[in-house]
Amino acid sequence: MKSINPALNEFVQDHKEISSEEVYQIIEDVQKEWKQWKNKTIEGRANLLREVAVQLRADKEKLAKIISIEMGKVLSESYAEVEKSAWVCEYYADNTKSMLKDEFIETDAFKSFVSFEPLGIILGVMPWNFPFWQVFRFAAPALMTGNATLLKHASNVQGCAKWICNTFHTAGLPRNIFRNLSISSAKVEEVIKHPHIKAISLTGSEAAGKSVAALAGKYLKKTVLELGGCDPFIVLKDADIKAAAATAVKARFMNNGQSCIAAKRFIVEKDVLDEFVQEAYAIVKTLKTGCPLDEGIDLGPLAREDLRQEIDRQVKDSIKMGAKLICGGKNIDREGFFYEATILTAVTKGMPVADEESFGPVMPILEAKDAEEAILLANDSSFGLGASLWTQNMKKAETLARTIESGAVFINEMTKSDPRMPFGGIKNSGYGRELSHYGPKEFVNIKSIWIA
Numbered sequence: 440m441k442s443i444n445p446a447l448n449e450f451v452q453d454h455k456e457i458s459s460e461e462v463y464q465i466i467e468d469v470q471k472e473w474k475q476w477k478n479k480t481i482e483g484r485a486n487l488l489r490e491v492a493v494q495l496r497a498d499k500e501k502l503a504k505i506i507s508i509e510m511g512k513v514l515s516e517s518y519a520e521v522e523k524s525a526w527v528c529e530y531y532a533d534n535t536k537s538m539l540k541d542e543f544i545e546t547d548a549f550k551s552f553v554s555f556e557p558l559g560i561i562l563g564v565m566p567w568n569f570p571f572w573q574v575f576r577f578a579a580p581a582l583m584t585g586n587a588t589l590l591k592h593a594s595n596v597q598g599c600a601k602w603i604c605n606t607f608h609t610a611g612l613p614r615n616i617f618r619n620l621s622i623s624s625a626k627v628e629e630v631i632k633h634p635h636i637k638a639i640s641l642t643g644s645e646a647a648g649k650s651v652a653a654l655a656g657k658y659l660k661k662t663v664l665e666l667g668g669c670d671p672f673i674v675l676k677d678a679d680i681k682a683a684a685a686t687a688v689k690a691r692f693m694n695n696g697q698s699c700i701a702a703k704r705f706i707v708e709k710d711v712l713d714e715f716v717q718e719a720y721a722i723v724k725t726l727k728t729g730c731p732l733d734e735g736i737d738l739g740p741l742a743r744e745d746l747r748q749e750i751d752r753q754v755k756d757s758i759k760m761g762a763k764l765i766c767g768g769k770n771i772d773r774e775g776f777f778y779e780a781t782i783l784t785a786v787t788k789g790m791p792v793a794d795e796e797s798f799g800p801v802m803p804i805l806e807a808k809d810a811e812e813a814i815l816l817a818n819d820s821s822f823g824l825g826a827s828l829w830t831q832n833m834k835k836a837e838t839l840a841r842t843i844e845s846g847a848v849f850i851n852e853m854t855k856s857d858p859r860m861p862f863g864g865i866k867n868s869g870y871g872r873e874l875s876h877y878g879p880k881e882f883v884n885i886k887s888i889w890i891a
């Protein structure tokens with residue numbers, strides 16, 4: 440496994456894959472440590488998680504740079520990612536106790552209640568696009584509930600994986616309660632089938648989700664799947680078009696267009712379509728592309744060359760099928776995996792940029808004749824992660840929000856994740872929820888206790 444700086448197409452570091460024997464040894468060590476960890480008080484675990492947050496902030500400069508060098512995110516976004524990772528540690532340190540308190544239920548028993556108990560070792564299979572945030576979003580609640588965690592990170596961000604592990608250990612967490620497994624996806628089955636592994640949380644593509652869920656089925660392990668999206672960004676004719684366009688550009692181009700909850704289909708009512716396109720184009724043409732470590736850069740490279748080829752294929756095939764190119768549409772002629780900020784109009788169902796997840800700086804715009812058609816188009820997708828809806832009529836907004844098939848709807852705001860709100864998808868975007876009080880309950884034994 441190799442780290443390649445995508446801004447320069449330059450080799451950074453090799454990461455040796457560990458052997459099966461080493462994997463089994465780590466699992467045994469973690470299982471042993473878990474037996475102590477689960478009996479630690481929640482306050483004891485919370486204090487350690489708070490230390491992790493302190494450590495993240497202390498090392499923010501260094502960690503942000505590692506993120507940007509390994510996957511190409513602009514530095515300001517890497518800082519924000521490290522900060523958000525610290526926030527989720529503090530959030531669960533402060534709130535897990537109340538989330539997991541016994542739930543008393545009136546029955547005909549003398550006393551009946553539900554207790555929430557840890558399961559054991561949870562494996563996190565994580566993606567490269569938010570290489571810190573995704574891991575902390577999985578690990579902080581899992582650890583606070585008394586589980587132990589193993590990380591199998593994406594092959595191209597093994598440097599981040601090592602630094603995350605280092606952060607936990609420097610903060611004082613027992614070494615074997617969070618361990619990194621430096622393995623490729625081919626070795627994931629060996630981990631899943633191990634009897635000490637009780638559940639898997641996977642964040643990644645639909646293909647990886649199907650494969651891991653099939654393995655989990657084979658070995659009867661619980662899964663949570665956070666998969667891809669093709670999120671609609673719906674602009675109705677009574678929206679504040681200027682504000683909608685400004686947020687649309689942010690929602691599409693942040694993280695170089697490589698976010699699961701990025702707006703990926705812009706569905707705009709006919710009457711305001713031209714105005715929306717003009718406003719969006721005016722902002723897109725000011726986006727500054729360059730080395731992610733430089734000041735004032737808005738767009739960095741894509742994380743890998745194959746990802747750039749894939750987005751280019753989606754754009755070219757959509758144009759062949761009738762999409763109109765407003766700007767962009769090709770690689771940038773410089774070292775690294777840069778792609779031009781692209782706007783496509785006249786996009787219709789059946790085109791790759793409308794049907795597939797486009798993971799790059801490409802803004803496909805679809806026309807809807809009215810609000811009803813906009814919702815039909817939004818729901819006509821195999822994905823169902825997030826959605827953003829723009830209108831100034833709040834009553835209509837709430838009614839329409841309930842009809843959108845997705846795990847979240849944001850009104851007059853871009854879709855985002857927030858530790859206080861549940862996060863996850865429906866349809867091919869996966870199942871299960873992370874964050875809020877729903878997240879920790881995915882990986883606990885919800886035990887009924889009945890006293891006659």
Ligand code: NAP
Nearest residue numbers: 565566567592593594624627643644647650665666667699
């Ligand atoms: P990916 O290729 O699916 O990889 C994700 C993780 O799964 C990596 O650790 C990868 O390891 C592993 N993996 C891939 N195929 C596997 C298999 N057959 N068996 C076991 N493990 C396997 O996804 P990515 O390119 O890293 O990330 C982008 C995708 O993640 C996008 O679709 C994006 O929308 C989605 N995503 C979803 C969310 C969400 O919360 N819903 C958040 C972020 C990203 P290797 O790298 O070693 O193959």
